[in-house]
Each structure stands twice: as structure tokens, then as C-alpha cells.
Amino acid sequence: MAFKTVLTVTGLDDGDSDLKVAAGLCAEIEAHLSVLVLALAAPPPIGEYAAMVSDGWLEERQTDLDRSKERVAAVSAFLARSDVSSDVTSEYPEIAWADETVGRRARYADLTVVGPRLLAGETLKDKVVEGVLFSSGKPLLLVPEGGSQPTLKPKRVLVAWDSRIEASRALRESLEILDAAEDVRLVLVDPMEGEDKHGAEPGADAAAYLARHGVKVAVDRLPSAGHAVAEVLRRHAVDISAELLVMGAYGHSRLRERIFGGVTKSMLENQSLPILMAR
Structure with a gap:
């Protein structure tokens, strides 16, 4: 868009x-x-x-x-x-x-x-x-304090994918950005196979969707290894020198996130790079 x-x-x-x-x-x-x-x-x-x-x-x-x-x-x-x-x-x-x-x-x-x-x-x-x-x-x-100059024309983008509606909405809203990027990583943390989860091959359907729009995308499936999902995403963003993180927001209710925490809450409290959120 x-x-x-x-x-x-x-x-x-x-x-x-x-x-x-x-x-x-x-x-x-x-x-x-x-x-x-x-x-x-x-x-x-x-x-x-x-x-x-x-x-x-x-x-x-x-x-x-x-x-x-x-x-x-x-x-x-x-x-x-x-x-x-x-x-x-x-x-x-x-x-x-x-x-x-x-x-x-x-x-x-x-x-x-x-x-x-x-x-x-x-x-x-x-x-x-x-x-x-x-x-x-x-x-x-x-756009958090520090870091490089924020841009809406990033070369490297990390997309957090969890197969929820919110993540799908984030993909659609960021298509123009993703299409212009040189390297887009679709990142799944502890993905689960299954029709009601990430499919037979986690990330494949979302990657195919992006590829049809001309996006140069690769799928990264990462283990959490006992770390919070938000921390895994932040670390991987640093590893690939991402200039932007795209993610869906509030997959759970606001009340549940405030009480028990969640990826959205963690990202809002500790941003390490510009984050585009959609719901």
C-alpha cells in the first residue's frame, strides 16, 4: 500500500x-x-x-x-x-x-x-x-531513540510471522515497502505444523504470497531456546542488519497482554529498531 x-x-x-x-x-x-x-x-x-x-x-x-x-x-x-x-x-x-x-x-x-x-x-x-x-x-x-535514520525505503526488513490475522494485515499494509526491499526475512519462532497452525511447511504459504507480489523473500525458522519471542526477534533483526521490523499487533486482548505480557507489549516497551505494526 x-x-x-x-x-x-x-x-x-x-x-x-x-x-x-x-x-x-x-x-x-x-x-x-x-x-x-x-x-x-x-x-x-x-x-x-x-x-x-x-x-x-x-x-x-x-x-x-x-x-x-x-x-x-x-x-x-x-x-x-x-x-x-x-x-x-x-x-x-x-x-x-x-x-x-x-x-x-x-x-x-x-x-x-x-x-x-x-x-x-x-x-x-x-x-x-x-x-x-x-x-x-x-x-x-x-520510531525509537537512537539507531540509524528511520526510512520507509529500507533495504533489509524482518517480518514477524505467526499466521494470525494481525500478521496477515501487517503483510498487506507493508507490501510496497517489502516489494522495494533487497532482502526480506519472514521469521517464524517455534513454528508448529498443521492446518490450523503454520501449514505443512511453516512459512511457505506466506512466502509464496509475498513472492507473487515480487518480494524477494526468504523464510527463517528460529527456535526460541527458552527466550521470549520478542527477544528472539530483536536479536535476529540485529544479526541480519534489519532496518525495519513488520509485525501484527495484539493477537490477544489488550487486558491479557497487560496482565500476562505478550510480544506486542514487549516490543512497545523495548524498541531496538523502527517497527511497523498493524491489527
Whole structure:
């Protein structure tokens, strides 16, 4: 899929670092950059003490709205200095509904980019990631701090394959990237044979699908050897000098991943290279 519109989200206290990352990616693929300035509002006071705290709550809201206008102006000034086509909007939802707000905005983009500054946070990062993955139907690109310059034209790509719907969606969303790459590794960790698992020859069907699209793909079947799947993927990405990891996200429910952990949760907590996720 061609990425013609790229969305990135920035908070009130963020600088230009994430904007530079997103603008650089847009310049690389000649895409439009859409920036969402997002501030999270505290819920209105309720109960018997509401009258006592309402003035403070209103003052806090007005301060946030004023800061949001300032942030929009700063982002607009940055974009005016950039060569990419762009627009900027702002939203001020309550914290509980922020993911839905992000998801609705992300539906009008082909890809949402989360840069290092936003990834370093907690609440805002969680709302953006979950909003895109669960409420937009569009892919998400996580760009961690450090490492090489992020690119949407990588030469070497690692694709994490587990035969789930989410992984299939990630393949489809990244086809244009994979087709242009020189080396694509379809990686299976502890694959199981069987019709309801990975098939008679694990990875063969997915590799054939990619090959029909012109992708230069090889299948790597790896044992976990007692290590977590996420750790095996990260190590293999280093071994093959991958510039991008493509994977499906949240094969299990969000609640289960939060309580028991999972590959998605581990990858979100410890990124070693850019990751394109889809669900």
C-alpha cells in the first residue's frame, strides 16, 4: 500500500524532534504530513465537592487550551519551514476518550508515525498506540531513540510471522515497502505444523504470497531456546542488519497482554529498531 498521508501526534510539551522524524519520512516518499496536537483533559469534577474544585478545574482547562494554541502556532511555524505538504489540527479530549479521538483522526491517514519523544512518555503514548491500532484500521510506525535514520525505503526488513490475522494485515499494509526491499526475512519462532497452525511447511504459504507480489523473500525458522519471542526477534533483526521490523499487533486482548505480557507489549516497551505494526 502506498502511504500518501502520514499522521503524527505531538503533545503540549514536545519539541520538534518527532516532527523532524515524520517530516523526513514524508519527504522521502513524497507524502502529506498531518500533525495532531493532543492535550489530555482531566474529567470534570463530580459529587459533593464539585462546586469547591470547579473553579480550579475551569482554570486548568483554560490554561491547557491556551497552551494548545501556542503549540499549534509553534508546529505551524515548523511546518512552514519544511518542504513537505502539511496541515495541523488540535484536540482536547478527556483522558478516557483520547484513544478514540486519535483513532478517528488516524482513519484519514495511511500511516501514523510515533516518534522517540512520544514513545518516551506513558499516558499519551498509550492513548496514541491503542487509538491507532484499535480504532483506525490503519498501521502504526514506531520510531525509537537512537539507531540509524528511520526510512520507509529500507533495504533489509524482518517480518514477524505467526499466521494470525494481525500478521496477515501487517503483510498487506507493508507490501510496497517489502516489494522495494533487497532482502526480506519472514521469521517464524517455534513454528508448529498443521492446518490450523503454520501449514505443512511453516512459512511457505506466506512466502509464496509475498513472492507473487515480487518480494524477494526468504523464510527463517528460529527456535526460541527458552527466550521470549520478542527477544528472539530483536536479536535476529540485529544479526541480519534489519532496518525495519513488520509485525501484527495484539493477537490477544489488550487486558491479557497487560496482565500476562505478550510480544506486542514487549516490543512497545523495548524498541531496538523502527517497527511497523498493524491489527
